[in-house]
Amino acid sequence: MKTQSVFDTESAIADLVSSCHGAIYAYGVIASQLTQFDEALDAISRYRIKRNQLTKLCAELGFTPPPARAAYELSSSITDDASAKAAAALLEESACAHWAAALNYLPNRVALSEAKFLQSCAISSFKWSGIVKAFSSA
Amino acid sequence: MNNTYVTNLQKSLPRRSFLALLSCTGFLVASCGKVTPEPEVSAQEVGLQAIISEKTRFILAANAFAAANPIYAPALQIVTEHNALHIAALAKFASGAAPEASASAIPEVGLTLGKLSAQCAAFSNSHLEFACSEISAELSRTLALIAGSEIMHHAFLNSILI
Numbered sequence: 164m165k166t167q168s169v170f171d172t173e174s175a176i177a178d179l180v181s182s183c184h185g186a187i188y189a190y191g192v193i194a195s196q197l198t199q200f201d202e203a204l205d206a207i208s209r210y211r212i213k214r215n216q217l218t219k220l221c222a223e224l225g226f227t228p229p230p231a232r233a234a235y236e237l238s239s240s241i242t243d244d245a246s247a248k249a250a251a252a253l254l255e256e257s258a259c260a261h262w263a264a265a266l267n268y269l270p271n272r273v274a275l276s277e278a279k280f281l282q283s284c285a286i287s288s289f290k291w292s293g294i295v296k297a298f299s300s301a
Numbered sequence: 302m303n304n305t306y307v308t309n310l311q312k313s314l315p316r317r318s319f320l321a322l323l324s325c326t327g328f329l330v331a332s333c334g335k336v337t338p339e340p341e342v343s344a345q346e347v348g349l350q351a352i353i354s355e356k357t358r359f360i361l362a363a364n365a366f367a368a369a370n371p372i373y374a375p376a377l378q379i380v381t382e383h384n385a386l387h388i389a390a391l392a393k394f395a396s397g398a399a400p401e402a403s404a405s406a407i408p409e410v411g412l413t414l415g416k417l418s419a420q421c422a423a424f425s426n427s428h429l430e431f432a433c434s435e436i437s438a439e440l441s442r443t444l445a446l447i448a449g450s451e452i453m454h455h456a457f458l459n460s461i462l463i
Contacts, residue, residue, distance in 0.1 A: 263445035266429075267438040278429035278445065285449035286456050295457045297383040298390075299449030 173226045175268035176217055179277070182261040183214035184231035189254050192237060196247035203251065206287065213280060220273060252292035258284040260300035342397075345436045349395045352428065352444075356384050356391075359424070362409050363417055373414055376461050380421070380454045387447045394440045418458035425451035 169175045187210045194203035221228040238257075241250050262281035269277055285299045360381045367374040367381075425448040432444035 259446065259449045263432075263442045263449065266432050266445050267436070267441035269433075271433070274433040275430065278433060278448070281429070281445060281449055282425060282452045285452045289453045289456050295379060295383070295450065295453040297386040297450055298446045299453060300446050 169264045169268060172224065172268050172270065175265035176221055176224070176226060177229050178261055179265050180214060180217045180221065180228045182258055183210045183217065184229070185235045186210040186254055186258060187214065188231070188235045189237055189250065192241050193247045193251050193254075196241050196243055198244050202290075203247075206251070209283070220270075224270075248291050252288045252294070255284045255288035255291065256296070256300055259288065263300065344434075345394075345440065346396060348431050348434075348436070349391055349440075350397065352431070353388050353391055353395065355424070356388050359417075359420060360384050362412060365409065366412050366414075366417065370414075373461070376458065377417070380417075380458065383450055383454065387450070390443055390447070394437070394443070414458055414462055418455050418462065421451050421454040421458065424448070425455065 169178050187207055190203050190207045190210065194200040194207070197203055218228045237250065238253060239246065239250050241247050259281055262277055262284065266274060266278060266281070288299065289295060363377045363381050363384075367377040428444050428448040428451065432441045432448065436444075
């Protein structure tokens with residue numbers, strides 16, 4: 164989920180779609196290492212719904228959404244329950260950073276709902292790590 | 302003007318100095334007469350100052366509450382320190398001086414941890430709304446990150462309550 168340069172509506176939405184692709188892939192790996200994986204599966208569903216909403220928005224605005232890659236490089240190695248939780252927290256923080264960068268460029272009609280999604284990412288990050296940050300970005 | 306006075310003054314001052322003094326005085330009087338337009342304060346600036354003010358008041362209220370309820374002090378210290386960092390980050394975007402809030406060690410009557418937690422959630426919602434308005438991209442990004450932190454504070458304080 165590396166940050167692409169965001170400078171207009173199209174690049175902002177493309178970056179969010181790419182973030183969703185990356186998060187869905189990463190949560191698959193995370194879920195495989197968690198002893199209690201329900202929350203990771205819920206997170207996959209959450210990102211799938213968001214990806215579909217954003218892909219639909221791309222179609223409405225005449226943009227081509229970026230495709231998912233076959234695999235993504237994960238920012239940390241995920242080998243057990245603890246490292247999986249740490250990776251999940253980092254992933255959600257990273258999502259906050261992507262949504263924060265995109266917010267200003269999004270169409271008014273979707274900006275507030277995307278802001279709510281950012282809040283859900285921040286809460287998820289806290290739930291995974293139990294740590295509150297002054298600036299919710301990785 | 303008294304002519305005698307002018308004549309006497311001319312005697313004590315060299316003519317050129319006297320004329321220079323008169324012209325300077327005239328210039329100053331003319332300058333003071335001009336109406337200087339009030340600098341226009343943008344909506345972004347107004348919004349920023351309001352956020353800084355409300356965060357400053359929040360810190361004071363939380364500190365007073367923590368002093369009266371030491372069991373919550375460690376948790377509230379994290380939240381207030383973060384809010385101070387938020388103010389510092391936002392002050393970089395503000396052109397005017399940051400407003401000062403009067404310090405008070407007296408806890409607000411009826412203030413509870415639940416109310417402080419609810420205030421964090423309200424901050425997050427309103428700051429995200431401001432981030433979505435017509436402001437600079439960098440301020441929007443900073444505000445959105447702050448709003449993410451504020452909703453974490455809400456979840457954090459709620460986790461202590463339950």
